[in-house]
Amino acid sequence: QQQVKQSPQSLIVQKGGISIINCAYENTAFDYFPWYQQFPGKGPALLIAIRPDVSEKKEGRFTISFNKSAKQFSLHIMDSQPGDSATYFCAASKEEYGNKLVFGAGTILRVKS
Amino acid sequence: DAGVTQSPTHLIKTRGQQVTLRCSPKSGHDTVSWYQQALGQGPQFIFQYYEEEERQRGNFPDRFSGHQFPNYSSELNVNALLLGDSALYLCASSLGPYAGGPDTQYFGPGTRLTVL
Numbered sequence: 151q152q153q154v155k156q157s158p159q160s161l162i163v164q165k166g167g168i169s170i171i172n173c174a175y176e177n178t179a180f181d182y183f184p185w186y187q188q189f190p191g192k193g194p195a196l197l198i199a200i201r202p203d204v205s206e207k208k209e210g211r212f213t214i215s216f217n218k219s220a221k222q223f224s225l226h227i228m229d230s231q232p233g234d235s236a237t238y239f240c241a242a243s244k245e246e247y248g249n250k251l252v253f254g255a256g257t258i259l260r261v262k263s
Numbered sequence: 264d265a266g267v268t269q270s271p272t273h274l275i276k277t278r279g280q281q282v283t284l285r286c287s288p289k290s291g292h293d294t295v296s297w298y299q300q301a302l303g304q305g306p307q308f309i310f311q312y313y314e315e316e317e318r319q320r321g322n323f324p325d326r327f328s329g330h331q332f333p334n335y336s337s338e339l340n341v342n343a344l345l346l347g348d349s350a351l352y353l354c355a356s357s358l359g360p361y362a363g364g365p366d367t368q369y370f371g372p373g374t375r376l377t378v379l
Binding site for chain 2: 156182184186191192193194195196199239241243249250251252253254255256
């Protein structure tokens with residue numbers, strides 16, 4: 151019930167294309183859903199996050215779509231660039247202070263130039 | 264403004280040894296969480312410290328222990344190292360209980376531990 155399932159495991163997209171990564175969760179108590187980007191040898195960096203009271207959040211080229219009834223959320227990267235090549239993790243937590251993040255297994259994105 | 268810092272960057276130990284990893288939180292943050300990230304996997308929550316006390320703990324054995332100091336920095340200790348403890352250990356810091364809003368966590372670069 152604490153799991154977050156992420157797909158696909160890896161993704162290859164042409165430069166300028168749209169990258170889409172999907173996550174699903176079971177625990178309906180989760181109410182904070184961040185996405186992290188991780189480059190090799192670095193720690194995860196917060197990219198964008200959403201709360202379940204909205205269905206979509208956009209920041210620049212990055213958009214989160216959230217479907218509360220389906221318990222799914224996704225990350226869309228518009229106009230994908232080679233510099234976006236990284237591992238992306240979805241995560242979930244409760245909006246209580248200090249609650250742990252439960253991460254998906256990650257998606258390795260490669261953007262071909 | 265310095266972000267989350269961790270030391271050392273890399274560490275090599277042998278089975279049965281003990282290791283201590285260190286973390287300094289982002290300026291203004293008083294809550295520190297530790298995660299273990301095995302190769303090719305997502306980070307797994309180990310525990311969290313606030314006001315020098317362990318507030319939450321993940322599914323890790325007692326060989327994993329920690330400490331938080333009055334300046335909010337933190338240590339992760341692992342005793343009786345096993346080969347399976349080889350991983351990237353990540354520290355994340357966040358604002359305390361009175362900040363309001365979601366507990367956004369900011370990660371450090373990690374310490375790569377190799378157990379031989």
